[in-house]
Amino acid sequence: MNVEAYISSGILEAYALGELTEQERVEVEKNLAQYPVLKQELALIEEAQERLLMKAGIQPRASVKANLFAAIDATKPAAKVVDLKKPDSSLSFWRMAAAASIALALITSYLAFNYWNKWKNTENSLTELIAQNQRIAQDYNTVNERLDNIEKDLKITNNPAFNRVVMKGTPNAPNSLASVYWNESTKEVYLSIQDMKQLTQENQYQLWAIIDGKPVDAGVFDGNFSGLLKMKDIQRGAATFAVTVEPRGGKTSPTLETMQVVGNVVKG
Amino acid sequence: MEYLYDHYSAALLGVVSRIIKKEELAEEILQDVFLKIWDRIDSYDASKGKLFTWMLNIARNQAIDKTRSKEFTKSKKTDDIENLVGKVDRKDYTELHVEGIGLQEVLKQLPDEQRFVIDQHYLKGYTQAEMSEEFNLPLGTVKTRMRLAMKELRTLLKIE
Numbered sequence: 001m002n003v004e005a006y007i008s009s010g011i012l013e014a015y016a017l018g019e020l021t022e023q024e025r026v027e028v029e030k031n032l033a034q035y036p037v038l039k040q041e042l043a044l045i046e047e048a049q050e051r052l053l054m055k056a057g058i059q060p061r062a063s064v065k066a067n068l069f070a071a072i073d074a075t076k077p078a079a080k081v082v083d084l085k086k087p088d089s090s091l092s093f094w095r096m097a098a099a100a101s102i103a104l105a106l107i108t109s110y111l112a113f114n115y116w117n118k119w120k121n122t123e124n125s126l127t128e129l130i131a132q133n134q135r136i137a138q139d140y141n142t143v144n145e146r147l148d149n150i151e152k153d154l155k156i157t158n159n160p161a162f163n164r165v166v167m168k169g170t171p172n173a174p175n176s177l178a179s180v181y182w183n184e185s186t187k188e189v190y191l192s193i194q195d196m197k198q199l200t201q202e203n204q205y206q207l208w209a210i211i212d213g214k215p216v217d218a219g220v221f222d223g224n225f226s227g228l229l230k231m232k233d234i235q236r237g238a239a240t241f242a243v244t245v246e247p248r249g250g251k252t253s254p255t256l257e258t259m260q261v262v263g264n265v266v267k268g
Numbered sequence: 269m270e271y272l273y274d275h276y277s278a279a280l281l282g283v284v285s286r287i288i289k290k291e292e293l294a295e296e297i298l299q300d301v302f303l304k305i306w307d308r309i310d311s312y313d314a315s316k317g318k319l320f321t322w323m324l325n326i327a328r329n330q331a332i333d334k335t336r337s338k339e340f341t342k343s344k345k346t347d348d349i350e351n352l353v354g355k356v357d358r359k360d361y362t363e364l365h366v367e368g369i370g371l372q373e374v375l376k377q378l379p380d381e382q383r384f385v386i387d388q389h390y391l392k393g394y395t396q397a398e399m400s401e402e403f404n405l406p407l408g409t410v411k412t413r414m415r416l417a418m419k420e421l422r423t424l425l426k427i428e
Binding site: 008009010013014015016017018019029032033042043044045046047048049050051052053054055056057058059060061064065067068069071072 | 315321324325414
């Protein structure tokens with residue numbers, strides 16, 4: 001832009017005189033912001049205008065001043081209230097309504113999301129609690145079952161009709177220890193392991209009763225159970241119980257070299 | 269606010285009076301002008317010009333609005349005062365005018381054609397466009413003269 005030409009056009013004077021249209025005024029203000037020279041020029045024009053008009057002033061009567069300040073005092077507190085009652089407040093009403101609607105929508109969305117979240121959390125906790133409850137019930141059943149077993153075992157071990165045969169480790173397994181509870185009259189045999197080593201998958205322990213010098217099969221077992229294990233019935237007359245290691249399923253006659261524990265029946 | 273009034277009321281009444289010739293009505297408008305200034309002082313933007321220019325525009329617009337209102341048209345008819353906005357004969361004006369003595373001396377130093385536009389605008393309330401129409405002068409000429417006059421006034425009023 002040619003600033004000189006712009007100044008010469010007299011548009012700044014027209015601006016200071018307040019003779020421009022709204023559009024022209026905005027244009028001038030834009031240029032003023034951009035060119036400090038224009039601002040300087042305008043300041044000089046305004047200064048001249050002000051001095052001139054100050055000289056051309058007409059002193060108003062004193063009553064004007066009194067009236068004015070009385071009017072200002074009167075409007076002071078009410079000014080803002082009156083503003084709200086302006087007739088063109090319909091526009092601002094719709095603006096307010098729109099703003100309120102948006103605010104309400106936002107708040108509602110937030111609350112909905114919030115509640116959905118809480119509901120989801122609650123549902124998760126509930127699922128967790130149900131699972132926990134089931135686990136506890138299971139544990140209770142397990143414990144109860146074990147207690148039943150122990151009670152049953154206790155009845156056997158405490159029953160004087162059962163003869164306890166302690167089988168001690170042979171040189172094959174010096175630390176092993178197991179017991180047999182044998183009721184001679186009912187022929188029932190129960191086995192309890194104190195300490196026997198774990199076997200490979202192919203092998204099992206086999207319990208034997210020696211009757212009249214002959215081994216009689218009393219059943220097979222794995223080395224990892226607790227409590228009493230019911231074995232095959234054994235006829236009257238057994239003198240010794242022993243355990244050998246045999247292929248899974250057992251054999252008809254013991255492999256004596258693998259004997260783990262052995263104990264004699266003590267008649268009492 | 270009181271400072272503004274004490275300082276500028278005379279200048280603004282001068283402006284209003286040149287548009288509204290009736291003293292009482294002019295003073296009434298002056299009061300409206302100051303109420304408006306008081307109401308809108310927050311919206312004054314110093315980057316867009318001097319405070320006086322801002323107040324001057326409020327005063328001028330208020331006075332011009334009044335000339336366009338029904339009330340004014342009616343009173344104009346009944347009172348049979350000026351039928352053209354901004355026209356007032358020199359006698360009326362000087363009667364109203366007490367403070368403007370120094371002004372005449374300043375204006376006398378301007379070349380005739382420059383004094384004419386200043387006179388017409390500031391003392392008689394014509395816009396540049398109205399002058400152009402009323403006195404059959406091209407608008408560009410009015411603007412140029414106004415610009416030269418304002419420049420000359422700067423020197424006369426020792427502004428630099």
